[in-house]
Amino acid sequence: MESLGELERTALEQLWDAAAPLTPGELRDRLATGDQRGLALTTVMTVLSRLEKKGFVARDRTVRPATYAPVSAREEYVAELMHDALGAAGDRTEALARFVGRASADETAALRRLLGLG
Amino acid sequence: MILAASLLAVLAVLLAWPVPLAVARSTWPDRAPGTALLLWQAIALAGVLSLLGSLLVAGLAPYGPHPIAALRVLTSDVGHGEIPPATSYASALALAAAVLLGVHLVLNLVATVIRTERQRARHRSLLLMLSAPMPEAPRTRLLDATAPIAYCLPGTARSLTVLSAGLLDLLTEQEVLGVVEHERAHLRQHHALVLVAFRAWRIALPWFPVARRAQHAVGLLTEMLADDQARRSVPDPVLARAIVVTSGGTGGEPVEDGPASDPVSVERRVRRLVSPAPIPAGVRIAVPVAALALVVVPPLLLALPAFAG
Numbered sequence: 539m540e541s542l543g544e545l546e547r548t549a550l551e552q553l554w555d556a557a558a559p560l561t562p563g564e565l566r567d568r569l570a571t572g573d574q575r576g577l578a579l580t581t582v583m584t585v586l587s588r589l590e591k592k593g594f595v596a597r598d599r600t601v602r603p604a605t606y607a608p609v610s611a612r613e614e615y616v617a618e619l620m621h622d623a624l625g626a627a628g629d630r631t632e633a634l635a636r637f638v639g640r641a642s643a644d645e646t647a648a649l650r651r652l653l654g655l656g
Numbered sequence: 657m658i659l660a661a662s663l664l665a666v667l668a669v670l671l672a673w674p675v676p677l678a679v680a681r682s683t684w685p686d687r688a689p690g691t692a693l694l695l696w697q698a699i700a701l702a703g704v705l706s707l708l709g710s711l712l713v714a715g716l717a718p719y720g721p722h723p724i725a726a727l728r729v730l731t732s733d734v735g736h737g738e739i740p741p742a743t744s745y746a747s748a749l750a751l752a753a754a755v756l757l758g759v760h761l762v763l764n765l766v767a768t769v770i771r772t773e774r775q776r777a778r779h780r781s782l783l784l785m786l787s788a789p790m791p792e793a794p795r796t797r798l799l800d801a802t803a804p805i806a807y808c809l810p811g812t813a814r815s816l817t818v819l820s821a822g823l824l825d826l827l828t829e830q831e832v833l834g835v836v837e838h839e840r841a842h843l844r845q846h847h848a849l850v851l852v853a854f855r856a857w858r859i860a861l862p863w864f865p866v867a868r869r870a871q872h873a874v875g876l877l878t879e880m881l882a883d884d885q886a887r888r889s890v891p892d893p894v895l896a897r898a899i900v901v902t903s904g905g906t907g908g909e910p911v912e913d914g915p916a917s918d919p920v921s922v923e924r925r926v927r928r929l930v931s932p933a934p935i936p937a938g939v940r941i942a943v944p945v946a947a948l949a950l951v952v953v954p955p956l957l958l959a960l961p962a963f964a965g
Contacts, residue, residue, distance in 0.1 A: 547785050592781055609767045612786075619782045622775075622817070623805050632855055633775040634807045649926055653893070 542585065554612045559598055559605035562586060600610055610620045657717040657726075660957045664710035667954065671703035676866040679875050686758065686928045688935045689880035691943045694851065696874050698947035700857055704761060705864075705954035708754055713958065715751030718742035723958055761860050768856035780809055783818065790819070798824075804902040808839040810848035817843070823902060831898035834890035841885030847878040876921045883925055896929040 552568045553560060560568070566582045586606050589595040598605045622634060678701055679685065685692030712723065719726035719740055733740040787797035796817045799805060804827070805820035817839040824832060842848070854874045858867040886895050903922045 543784055544789065547788075551787055594785060615782050616786055618804070619779070619786055619799075620801060622779050623799070623801075623807060623820075624803060631777065632851070633772050634809060649903070649923060652926060652930060653896055653900055 542588070545581070545585050549582070550589060550608065552614075553595060553606060553608045559607035561603045561605050563603070565606070616656055657713050657723065660723075660960075661710050661717065664706045664713060664954060664957055667706040667957075668703060668710055671699055671950070672864060672866055675699060676869055680869050682880060684936055684939045685873070685877060686880065686924055687933055687944070688939055689877040689884065691935075693874060693877045693881065693937060695943050695947045696854075696870055696877070697850065698950040700854065700870060702950035704857075705951075706957075708758055709954045709958050711750045711754035711757070711883040715747045715754055717748075718744060718747045760960050762790055764860035765775060765853070765856040768859055769852055770850050772855070776809060776811065780811065780816065783809065783816065793817075796836070806835045806839060806902065808842050810843060810846075815843045826901050827898055828894075830890050830894045831901070834886045834895040834898050834900070837886040837889045838882045838895075841882040842878065845878075845881060845885075847882070850874060851878065853956065876924065878926065879921065879925060883929065889930070892929045892932070899926055899929075 549565060549568065556564075556568070562579060562582045565586070566577055566579055569577055569582070586595065586597075590597055590606070594609060595606045596609050598607065616646060676696075679692070679699070715725040716723050716730065719729040719742055730740060732760045749948060783797060783799075787799045790796040790798050795814065796819065799818055799820040801820040802822040802825075803820060804823040804825075805818065806823055807818050809816045809818060817836060819832070819835070823835070827835065851871075851874065854867075854871040858871045883895060883899075899922060903919075
């Protein structure tokens with residue numbers, strides 16, 4: 539795996555897939571089944587603390603060892619991201635430069651005729 | 657000074673309404689988007705300068721024939737804790753308006769830049785967790801979504817181009833290349849900077865319909881400029897088809913109708929690719945000259961003693 543950022547993403551995916559909060563050790567074992575061979579526990583801890591700082595995961599300190607769980611479901615983040623990206627989020631979408639806005643079916647049909655696409 | 661203040665006021669009114677309306681209605685900007693973008697920037701800058709300038713000159717008029725000398729009189733009197741005896745209600749009001757408007761515009765620009773940066777940072781943070789890097793393309797992320805989506809996320813250090821799986825399904829390799837070149841052009845030409853300035857202008861002046869019109873026009877012009885860069889890599893019909901295909905739907909994703917969905921813009925972008933027309937010779941020379949004149953005139957009116965009568 540090329541970067542810490544990608545490791546964070548894989549770790550978060552594992553936490554989303556897990557049925558219950560995971561300890562760093564459990565997370566390392568889950569990551570080791572994929573292409574993450576020989577991952578040090580300290581690296582997993584670093585990744586988890588970075589994810590916690592970014593607000594993606596929460597740590598439960600009442601148990602020992604502490605466990606980590608995602609703050610929100612994956613679907614919620616996807617919905618937020620798509621809301622921005624598809625231009626439904628008015629003001630926030632202005633922060634992005636999108637390739638095209640959306641046209642209605644009628645207008646698209648007219649444009650397709652213009653291009654001879656049928 | 658009354659002459660200078662009046663001339664600046666006339667210029668401010670012209671730039672607030674008839675001039676932007678005429679530019680927005682004309683057809684040459686589609687053929688010369690770079691020149692048109694320059695003109696819009698000049699209109700916005702000169703509009704603000706002349707509005708501020710006319711208030712400032714009117715407010716300073718009682719203190720002397722020349723604005724700069726008058727400002728010196730005012731600051732030295734105020735520095736001594738006195739209000740100059742020549743002050744009238746009207747001049748005090750004009751000065752206060754100039755200062756308030758100036759501060760309002762500057763603070764608004766700063767706030768808009770900060771807010772835009774925050775929104776981008778939030779989006780980037782989500783994006784990095786929800787999209788995969790594309791190994792064959794640097795700084796490009798693949799979003800696992802059925803809707804045909806392509807956009808760029810500007811950033812000071814690391815800007816990203818985002819493509820969706822739905823887009824790659826719909827488009828040919830050549831068309832994808834066109835889309836990617838389009839997004840890269842946005843990043844290379846720093847369109848985000850121009851867009852954030854016009855965004856701030858619109859937010860600062862909500863009672864000026866021209867600000868919204870300008871923001872829309874500038875947004876479309878940057879799309880055309882990016883299209884022109886993409887045309888260097890792919891033939892016009894390929895790019896045109898990519899635009900039409902991607903505008904065609906959301907791939908079954910449920911979305912509300914947002915202000916960004918704008919069929920007219922899509923049509924104008926496609927038309928200029930399908931039937932390109934030469935730039936009128938007049939536009940090529942006259943518009944840059946006019947843009948320069950617009951920016952130079954307000955400071956000249958403030959500074960020239962000839963108008964100090």
